[in-house]
Amino acid sequence: MILGTGRSKGFTLVEVMVSVTILSVCLALILSSFTKSIRAAELSRNYFKAGLLLEKNIFEIYNSEITIGRSSGVFNDPDSRFSWDTDVRESGEDSLKEIDLKVLWKEKNNEKDISVSGYI
Numbered sequence: 001m002i003l004g005t006g007r008s009k010g011f012t013l014v015e016v017m018v019s020v021t022i023l024s025v026c027l028a029l030i031l032s033s034f035t036k037s038i039r040a041a042e043l044s045r046n047y048f049k050a051g052l053l054l055e056k057n058i059f060e061i062y063n064s065e066i067t068i069g070r071s072s073g074v075f076n077d078p079d080s081r082f083s084w085d086t087d088v089r090e091s092g093e094d095s096l097k098e099i100d101l102k103v104l105w106k107e108k109n110n111e112k113d114i115s116v117s118g119y120i
Contacts, residue, residue: 054114057086057103068097070086084103085104086102087100099120
């Protein structure tokens with residue numbers, strides 16, 4: 001048998017480099033999708049928590065004496081980055097008061113909020 005006439009059964013360096021490149025790109029895309037889903041879950045958790053705090057504040061306002069004017073504060077919470085802002089005004093009706101309630105928090109470098117308005 002003459003040497004060099006048969007085909008080798010291994011991979012060339014170019015084939016290995018192309019395979020590693022394709023694998024690296026796919027892995028980067030998969031990791032990117034995981035980080036985006038984690039960020040979306042965290043944002044959803046913050047909006048849910050803000051909604052619960054908003055509901056808590058609505059019941060506190062409803063069950064207490066309502067005073068006209070603006071007030072604000074920070075929730076007594078282990079994660080005290082949530083704050084609230086309330087504006088109570090007289091409405092055009094006889095005994096109704098218009099209430100605007102907002103819950104605010106910091107999300108990275110942006111300030112997010114959720115608000116509700118109503119009459120009591």
